[in-house]
Amino acid sequence: MAKKNLENTQYAYVKSHGCNANLYDSHRMMDLLEHHGYTLVDEYTKANLILVNTCNIREKAAEKVYSAIGRYAKHKAEKQKKGESVIIVVAGCVGQAEGEMMRERAPVVDIVLGSQTYHQLPEMLERLRRKDPDAYRVNTQFPLEPKFDFLPKVKARQIGSTSMAIQEGCDKFCTFCCVPYTRGPEYSRPFDVLVQEAKELSQQGIKEISLEGQNVSDYRGKSSCGRKTYSLAQLCREIANIEGIARIRYSSSHPRDITQELADTHRDCAKVMPAFHLPVQSGSNAVLQKMNRQHTRERYLEIFDMFKSAVPHIKFSSDFIVGFPGETEQDFEDTLDLVRKVEFTRSYSFAYSQRPGTPAAVEALQVPEDLKKERLWRLQELLDHYEKTFNESLVGQVVPVLFTRKGRREGQIVGRSCYLQSVYTEASTELFGTIQKVELVSAGVHGMGGKILR
Numbered sequence: 001m002a003k004k005n006l007e008n009t010q011y012a013y014v015k016s017h018g019c020n021a022n023l024y025d026s027h028r029m030m031d032l033l034e035h036h037g038y039t040l041v042d043e044y045t046k047a048n049l050i051l052v053n054t055c056n057i058r059e060k061a062a063e064k065v066y067s068a069i070g071r072y073a074k075h076k077a078e079k080q081k082k083g084e085s086v087i088i089v090v091a092g093c094v095g096q097a098e099g100e101m102m103r104e105r106a107p108v109v110d111i112v113l114g115s116q117t118y119h120q121l122p123e124m125l126e127r128l129r130r131k132d133p134d135a136y137r138v139n140t141q142f143p144l145e146p147k148f149d150f151l152p153k154v155k156a157r158q159i160g161s162t163s164m165a166i167q168e169g170c171d172k173f174c175t176f177c178c179v180p181y182t183r184g185p186e187y188s189r190p191f192d193v194l195v196q197e198a199k200e201l202s203q204q205g206i207k208e209i210s211l212e213g214q215n216v217s218d219y220r221g222k223s224s225c226g227r228k229t230y231s232l233a234q235l236c237r238e239i240a241n242i243e244g245i246a247r248i249r250y251s252s253s254h255p256r257d258i259t260q261e262l263a264d265t266h267r268d269c270a271k272v273m274p275a276f277h278l279p280v281q282s283g284s285n286a287v288l289q290k291m292n293r294q295h296t297r298e299r300y301l302e303i304f305d306m307f308k309s310a311v312p313h314i315k316f317s318s319d320f321i322v323g324f325p326g327e328t329e330q331d332f333e334d335t336l337d338l339v340r341k342v343e344f345t346r347s348y349s350f351a352y353s354q355r356p357g358t359p360a361a362v363e364a365l366q367v368p369e370d371l372k373k374e375r376l377w378r379l380q381e382l383l384d385h386y387e388k389t390f391n392e393s394l395v396g397q398v399v400p401v402l403f404t405r406k407g408r409r410e411g412q413i414v415g416r417s418c419y420l421q422s423v424y425t426e427a428s429t430e431l432f433g434t435i436q437k438v439e440l441v442s443a444g445v446h447g448m449g450g451k452i453l454r
Helices: 020-035 059-081 093-098 100-105 118-129 191-203 232-240 260-268 285-291 297-310 329-342 369-393
Strands: 010-016 038-040 049-054 087-092 111-113 161-165 208-212 247-251 275-277 315-322 346-351 398-406 412-416 422-426 435-443 447-452
Touching (some): 010 020, 020 208, 059 087, 059 093, 093 100, 100 111, 111 118, 161 191, 232 247, 285 297, 315 329, 346 369, 369 435, 422 435
Parallel strands (some): 275 315
């Protein structure tokens, strides 16, 4: 991809909201901007290009974007008083969902990009700066050509651990979810391309790769010749053969697509971490049917038993939605019962949020907000109990920890165990990007304290 000349040195600030798939997209947009002459800065007040990559999975996430735009608008106005320009770009799922409506609600936004068109950002910026009369400000199409084909080589933007998008979109159409409308149909990146990208990340010092997508368990990547299709399990095994890669994770999966082959991969390949994130959303079959989840609680428990048989020490994490339209007290009790059976060690739980354009948003039997909050509190209290109990059971054990960032306290660094727990210890930042043996000495709900063994 030929590098275009932009008029002057430009400074770009990129803010990412939402999931790891969004973070990967943000990093790729950073790659694009640097490739086209921009210098990245860590504060929006230093930038003359502000790009916010958005998440639309919940109402609060979308509203946070507009709140942030308000702050950026003040910065833009201050710059304009000095005769300087600032371009504000909104990318991602909120942009995809709202398009022209976003520019009407927030006229300060110069460009709106959908989740599949951010590879066209440099062209849009250049035409905007040149005041091209044909310049377009909103681009939320689903182009036939995959955006990945137009991106520069991947650059590791985190220390030791990073995400890699292997799949995008979803064909499941859960009634609460906007992903099929904002990310489009399922698309799996080519197998050989992903293996090469993983090799390049390894050469840049990455030891842990998280394979990301809206539905990675349905990954079906073609070979370069197009004659063979590979599964997620096969991709994990191939990446495990790459020198330097020590850990492999993946998220997010759907129970409908889970296979014995994937469980066997966890059993046979030590580099695939024994932490399995599998969203269930509800423990009630009645609610799961209304959600169009295409699985039952019984099937979820079968998967749990299958993976525990393959890897007895594997731990499950999940996603939950409480207060889905029509959810009864018994439905909610079924969810609590499922939590007790599985004993999830790490989870994300939310009160149901109506997303425009989804079938569940127009259901008549909406659960009152105060009841949603009460049920969410009860669920989170139970989830926290199992997470803390598991963490406490590990105190005194020695585990490998990959250190990646500074802690809140001076001299403190933070890493992650194989179960994705945050482990805090006092040590030098020289250990960033390394895996160290750590004795776990204390446990909380969401993290652990450790002592590095020399």
